[in-house]
Amino acid sequence: MTLSKQPLPSAKSAQKRQTILLSVAGHLVSQGFSNSGIRALAKSAGISDRMLLYYFETKEALLHEALSLLFNDFSSHLDTILPQARASSTEIVAALVASSTTDASRPMLALWFEIVGLAMRGDEPFKTTAAQFLDEWERWIANKLAPAQRHRAGELLAQVEGSVMVTLLR
Amino acid sequence: MTLSKQPLPSAKSAQKRQTILLSVAGHLVSQGFSNSGIRALAKSAGISDRMLLYYFETKEALLHEALSLLFNDFSSHLDTILPQARASSTEIVAALVASSTTDASRPMLALWFEIVGLAMRGDEPFKTTAAQFLDEWERWIANKLAPAQRHRAGELLAQVEGSVMVTLLR
């Protein structure tokens, strides 16, 4: 009774999975969710939708992995925007708001607020992803702050979210 | 060549339109956009989807009107939460954040952030609605503030948006 059902993480296919995830993540950032059916995702990854669901059992699982990958890299992206080790709350907010309208950041942040919208009714995998990403973001802010200021990270996170959101909507 | 094509605002039908709009607005608030195809909207309004598109030419037009109606009433709703004529910035943020988890406000605010997400890629009617609603909200904040403080309304709006968003996501 081997009971196997998984598509096998055979080291060869593990790498293929990773390639696909990168492509899907890129597609999501540039296109958002509105044109991201499995057929469109597969096409931009250069495979068939059939194979997409061979490597990832369901679309939900695929999105969950792709978004996780995306947000694991997000701290690095933030560090590009504000490289110095320590910053004041004013600097943090200013740097993020200023970056939010650049070509490099805008699509990623737009995707973030799309996820927020989808998470609002509790749908998976968006609810989980949103919570994880919020934590990631808050941790990054806390680490930029002087230790004595770290208790303000949550408050500052809210200020950043609101400022960026309003900026992107105008 | 009468060239008429519109469904006619015949005073009788104008009232029916209004009834439908109220029902659709209520459905959107309680259900969000994920289960709001024209068939579901029509069913909860007690009519057929056929008639929904008789009174409103397209789904986009229907949503635009329903959301406008919803947000025209939003100032009144905000006044329920914070009735006094003047308030400090601290009071404004505190009142809105506190209300955001109540049964009366939560679904409406969730709908708002769903709209924000949809507006992020520039899709209509969400982009327009979001901009209008943001203005409405900022105006309400400005009017609560003492005249000398009104220049801070934009900044305060961002703080409110961020705080409410983070609160709803946890």
Next chain:
DNA sequence: CTCGAAATGTAGCGACCGCTACACAAACAA
């Protein structure tokens, strides 16, 4: 070489989507 597992193509299912063609009824104007 043989054989089973992994990988892939083709085709389509059933559900939903916004929307419309068509026939018909009810209301009203002349």
Next chain:
DNA sequence: TTGTTTGTGTAGCGGTCGCTACATTTCGAG
């Protein structure tokens, strides 16, 4: 009454959605 406008039901079109059944090829271990 007659004819036009306004309202409504039925039925379905062409499309997309996530997903799957089935057959076939590719490939690596023995």
